[in-house]
Amino acid sequence: MEIAQSNFVALVQNFENNRSKVLTALTTYFTTLTTFLAALEEGLNKAEQYEALARKSHNELAALGLSREDLPRFVMFGKCTHRPLAQSRCQQGRGERCLSFLSF
Numbered sequence: 524m525e526i527a528q529s530n531f532v533a534l535v536q537n538f539e540n541n542r543s544k545v546l547t548a549l550t551t552y553f554t555t556l557t558t559f560l561a562a563l564e565e566g567l568n569k570a571e572q573y574e575a576l577a578r579k580s581h582n583e584l585a586a587l588g589l590s591r592e593d594l595p596r597f598v599m600f601g602k603c604t605h606r607p608l609a610q611s612r613c614q615q616g617r618g619e620r621c622l623s624f625l626s627f
Contacts, residue, residue: 573594
């Protein structure tokens with residue numbers, strides 16, 4: 524019994540001596556976990572947005588200024604992704620983030 528108590532006392536003293544290291548490790552762990560969960564949520568939101576746009580007809584996409592080829596880039600970057608030759612479509616009152624008004 525006395526050995527167990529001395530081991531416990533040594534463990535507590537070791538924790539007290541390394542408190543800042545333990546707290547730093549815990550902070551790093553939870554920060555990393557929070558970042559991972561936020562990235563996971565963002566990925567799921569992007570997948571939902573892509574699926575919603577992919578269900579639209581070609582005419583509905585054209586009304587938004589998109590083609591099927593634009594969908595992945597638009598979902599990932601949230602910007603108008605028209606090629607340079609088609610930039611005039613974007614500059615007619617909608618600006619660089621011409622489709623940012625879409626919400627899913």
